[in-house]
Amino acid sequence: MAIFDVKTTGQVREPIARGAPLRAPCGACTVRHLTLCAALEPHELAEISAIVSSVELARGDPLFDEGEPAQHLFNVTSGAVKVYKLLADGRRQMTGFLFPGDFLGLANEETYAYSAEAVTHTVLCRFPRRKLERLLERYPKMEHRLLGMVSHELAVAQEQMLLLGRKTAREKIASFLLMLSRRSVQRGQNGNPVVVPMSRNDIGDYLGLTTETVSRTFTQLKQGGSISLLPGGKVEMADRARLEDIAEGL
């Protein structure tokens, strides 16, 4: 949910085993200004560097599962991550898609309240929770920044509740595309056409729809001239103003 304006061209930084930690040079972090680590003094940054490691995931790799002991916080460096909750019978609700600059893993309890999995090849920074907490105690500015980020997450979650509870399939898809586009622009990338790296099924689980309905609605928007579907999972928003209206329920 954070802002980001650095071009990351590829996904892979250094080929390491899945989940294996790697010493990361925070000084060279390209997304630092949008993360918890923004605006740190050099000595603070050094302390962060001392506890952080890097994790690399392949498409589909799990990062952690709901109920697991919450031992780490993460910051997405490149790629994309999906976070979701499950019902006993397998029904799934995505609670978010995370892109470079976004953080995840914050847990009030001792365990994660949701699962996280890589949508594409992804690299993350990993902070041991205990150590980070101790750092936050000593640097209230960092905690203040974290509060701002969590508050923003909460506002985004409330917007999503409005979508899930009250918008039609059409409005949901329009809102979704616009959200992806805005976040892409915030990361300094092209907002149109927008890259849609997740599957129809994932999109459905994010919007409270089935794959079929997602597919049909894309088709419908395409035939209505609002969008075109480009190869490589890109969507061109041919009539953005119209999409904005649809998303707002007009």
Next chain:
Amino acid sequence: MAIFDVKTTGQVREPIARGAPLRAPCGACTVRHLTLCAALEPHELAEISAIVSSVELARGDPLFDEGEPAQHLFNVTSGAVKVYKLLADGRRQMTGFLFPGDFLGLANEETYAYSAEAVTHTVLCRFPRRKLERLLERYPKMEHRLLGMVSHELAVAQEQMLLLGRKTAREKIASFLLMLSRRSVQRGQNGNPVVVPMSRNDIGDYLGLTTETVSRTFTQLKQGGSISLLPGGKVEMADRARLEDIAEGL
């Protein structure tokens, strides 16, 4: 969303004009241990007392509207508040019901991202935002506590996304009753029968349903022997285990 275990018998503390501020004695606050003000040193409490005032609302009175400048934070002292977002055509999504001990009004931007209105006669503490922010700067412990509260709100919001996106009407109503019951117990009140102070319409807007569907689903649960509807807006959970199963999708 906060925890609370003090019995508040009535709603009215002191009859004052709607929305009018009143000097409040924080030292005597019965819900302090669940709020931002929990575990403060006496001198910190004195500083809070110096900036806080009290607000009293009648049933249906607005507290603030989405888009309005966010000048205050609030803490519910007694009563109940609903917070919601609207679409252009009037469709409404409740994002939460707040009870004694809960706070509201946190805004990342300069304006409120949602509207708030009293469900019943309600009393709140009011903190000027700027002054509270200055206090938070000086007392990182308070900010730490606030972070914990917001994180909890976020976890609740994610649970609600699962409900809105993936649960059936039946499962939604069962989940809703159990949530009210749990929060009632946390406030030290009777969890069964549970008091349901809000209208069918409000419940529908919270669960992403219409009034009619809410009403029908209550009837259905009643006929199935899971609940009984008592006078005074109370609901007896005759078979709580069954409700738990329904809520989990079993």
Next chain:
DNA sequence: CGCTACGTTGAGAACAATCAACCCCGGTGG
């Protein structure tokens, strides 16, 4: 070159929404 996963499209079913009537209760004013 065939798998498999993903996406699209179609037909029919189902759940919840809509439209509508009615009830009950509390408040108000004749």
Next chain:
DNA sequence: CCACCGGGGTTGATTGTTCTCAACGTAGCG
């Protein structure tokens, strides 16, 4: 005192959006 009114709640009939089940196409990959 009672008739009227209005809001909230319940129930019924019907509609409709989305889901389900199913078939088929396509692209990437071993």
